[in-house]
Amino acid sequence: MRHLIDPLDLSPEEITSLLDLADRIRSDPAAYQDVAAHKKLATLFYEPSTRTRLSFEAAMLNLGGHVLGFPSENVSSASKGESVADTIRVVSCYADIVAMRHPKEGAPLRASRYSRIPVINAGDGGHNHPTQTLTDLLTIKREKGRLDHLTIGFCGDLKFGRTVHSLIKAMSRYEGIRVVLIAPDELRLPEYMLHEIETQTEGVEFREVSTMEEVMPELDILYMTRVQKERFLDEEEFNRVKDSFVLDPSKLRTAKPDMIVLHPLPRVNEITRAVDNDPRVAYFRQVENGKFVRMALIYTLLKWAEGEKLAAVPDLAEGMFIDRSMKCPNSRCISATEDVDPLFVKAGDTCRCAYCEAKIR
Numbered sequence: 001m002r003h004l005i006d007p008l009d010l011s012p013e014e015i016t017s018l019l020d021l022a023d024r025i026r027s028d029p030a031a032y033q034d035v036a037a038h039k040k041l042a043t044l045f046y047e048p049s050t051r052t053r054l055s056f057e058a059a060m061l062n063l064g065g066h067v068l069g070f071p072s073e074n075v076s077s078a079s080k081g082e083s084v085a086d087t088i089r090v091v092s093c094y095a096d097i098v099a100m101r102h103p104k105e106g107a108p109l110r111a112s113r114y115s116r117i118p119v120i121n122a123g124d125g126g127h128n129h130p131t132q133t134l135t136d137l138l139t140i141k142r143e144k145g146r147l148d149h150l151t152i153g154f155c156g157d158l159k160f161g162r163t164v165h166s167l168i169k170a171m172s173r174y175e176g177i178r179v180v181l182i183a184p185d186e187l188r189l190p191e192y193m194l195h196e197i198e199t200q201t202e203g204v205e206f207r208e209v210s211t212m213e214e215v216m217p218e219l220d221i222l223y224m225t226r227v228q229k230e231r232f233l234d235e236e237e238f239n240r241v242k243d244s245f246v247l248d249p250s251k252l253r254t255a256k257p258d259m260i261v262l263h264p265l266p267r268v269n270e271i272t273r274a275v276d277n278d279p280r281v282a283y284f285r286q287v288e289n290g291k292f293v294r295m296a297l298i299y300t301l302l303k304w305a306e307g308e309k310l311a312a313v314p315d316l317a318e319g320m321f322i323d324r325s326m327k328c329p330n331s332r333c334i335s336a337t338e339d340v341d342p343l344f345v346k347a348g349d350t351c352r353c354a355y356c357e358a359k360i361r
Contacts, residue, residue, distance in 0.1 A: 106355020
């Protein structure tokens with residue numbers, strides 16, 4: 001059974017095929033209005049969402065399917081203590097495909113090990129957000145005409161920004177990619193992501209800077225993110241960094257005429273409203289692209305799932321192993337709150353938690 005838990009679950013060729021399908025759907029939506037007739041999408045959203053949940057629901061309805069699910073943990077059996085594994089076993093009896101958002105990192109991976117239907121990760125904590133990545137890739141392709149030989153500046157919350165983590169992983173597969181990381185010390189990219197860029201992504205150049213202004217003239221893409229209060233354990237730390245980087249018209253004066261500004265949204269104060277009318281702003285076009293790419297993904301996963309069988313607990317992926325003598329140190333990991341198999345992957349001379357990618361010391 002194919003799932004989408006991590007952006008690297010799809011090969012570059014599969015991503016190209018999905019993006020091409022999304023463009024075809026956009027050009028001729030009537031041709032796809034019944035391809036998911038009688039199919040049901042379950043939206044299991046354990047934390048608030050506007051764009052992602054509505055985008056999934058609109059995508060399924062536009063394919064002729066139906067939607068069921070819950071919009072928050074408080075109205076699900078999770079509030080009674082039900083585990084992710086039990087929830088997905090139940091939902092597999094009702095639906096044909098699942099989109100799951102969860103505050104605990106690794107929850108969608110946990111769900112996929114017990115699901116009889118495809119699971120789509122719609123965001124797990126500060127870890128991954130692969131469908132936003134597909135949205136970003138489609139937007140970059142449509143706006144810039146290519147996915148290679150680009151300089152991308154990621155600005156703001158790079159520590160907890162799951163959209164940033166996912167997009168860096170995906171873009172590392174393309175030639176000529178330069179990544180510029182713009183963040184205060186408190187919100188720098190996590191160590192495991194820096195390690196991956198340094199050791200596992202051939203040909204990707206990256207550097208860290210402290211201001212937008214020093215790199216603005218060289219950027220093809222500026223990817224803004226908000227400082228996420230809900231990810232901070234310490235409100236005082238949040239207040240110190242919340243206004244670290246704000247994009248306004250003055251900062252865009254030195255930018256290339258064809259640079260584009262992306263943002264996964266919602267924004268708070270990191271982009272002023274005065275920027276919205278600049279033709280380089282693409283974040284609302286980005287939202288619309290999300291609907292079409294999710295239509296393409298749902299349709300593709302449903303087609304792949306036809307006739308497939310799944311064991312009660314699937315075999316471990318290559319490189320994964322269970323070790324009950326070790327424990328993940330990340331308090332945001334699904335393994336910290338649920339009774340899960342302690343699952344790890346080899347990473348050089350050490351190992352990482354398979355759920356959240358935290359390094360095991």
